[in-house]
Amino acid sequence: MSLLVAPEHRPTLREELAGLPNRSRGVAIAVLALLALAAVVLLARGTSEEGTRVVVEEPIAFNLRYPDSMKRIEDDTLFHLERKGVDEFIVEPLELPAYRGDVGGVLPVEASREIERLRERFPQLELVEEGKVRINRVAGYSLAFRASRSPRLYGRLVLLPEPVPGARSGVKLLMLATPKGGAGKARDVGTNGLLKTPYRSLRFGTEGP
Incomplete structure (x- = not known):
């Protein structure tokens, strides 16, 4: 087997261990085994879903995950x-009027109505950005806004049929965040901080990824 190892790759781990006293060799093997086990554990954590998964079935089915630190x-x-005082994530039902053609044509119209409703709650609201968005391959429409300047509060509303x-x-999906919640500007809401987890994990139906 040693003939299969190129000279530039020597000495091999086996050759290194063979040169150690029996006691030292045993300790080295034990340490290597622990390191390998730690790597497996870290890999498993990295690929597992974090936080709490929730499924809502009525009146429309969807599921998502959220960090345990959110109430x-x-x-x-x-x-x-x-x-409280940091960030907020709210899911409400969306009901669109009758329309013809692609749903993408009616979403901007509905979004303008939603902005007027938001202004009733946030009189200082300033629209920063709007446009099409996709959440887990589902087409929607997003509005990013500044809710108030003092205190600084930013928001994002996403219409997702x-x-x-x-x-x-x-x-x-209505998301609100302060700078403490990772929002230094309106575009950060849902892309930075803990709001990113429920926003990006939301899927229609009861089955997760």
Whole structure:
């Protein structure tokens, strides 16, 4: 077997260990075994899902994950997470009016109506960015905004219809974050901080990835 190892790759681990006293060789093998085990554990952690997984079945089925440090609030929304004074994640039902053609044509119109509703809650609201978005291959429409300047509060509203032809139902995702929640600007909401986990993990239906 040693003939199969190129000279530039010598000495091999076996040759290195063979040159050690029996006691030292045993210790070295034990250390290497522990390092290998630690690598396997870290790899398993890296590929496993973090946080809590939740499934909502009615009136529209979806599932997502969220960090354990976020508190679930029981209210009349479909799903609500909060870290008081830091960030917030709210899921509400989306009901679109009757339309013809692709749903992408009606979403900007519905988004303009949603902005007016948000202004009732945040009189200082300033729209920063809007446009198409995809969440786990589902097409939607996103609005990024500044909710207030003092205190600094930023938000993102995403309209996400079900991925079926002619869909009129779906979910509205409202995310709010302060600088403590990782939002230094409106575009950071949902892309930085803990809000990224529920936002990017949301899927329609009851089955996760």
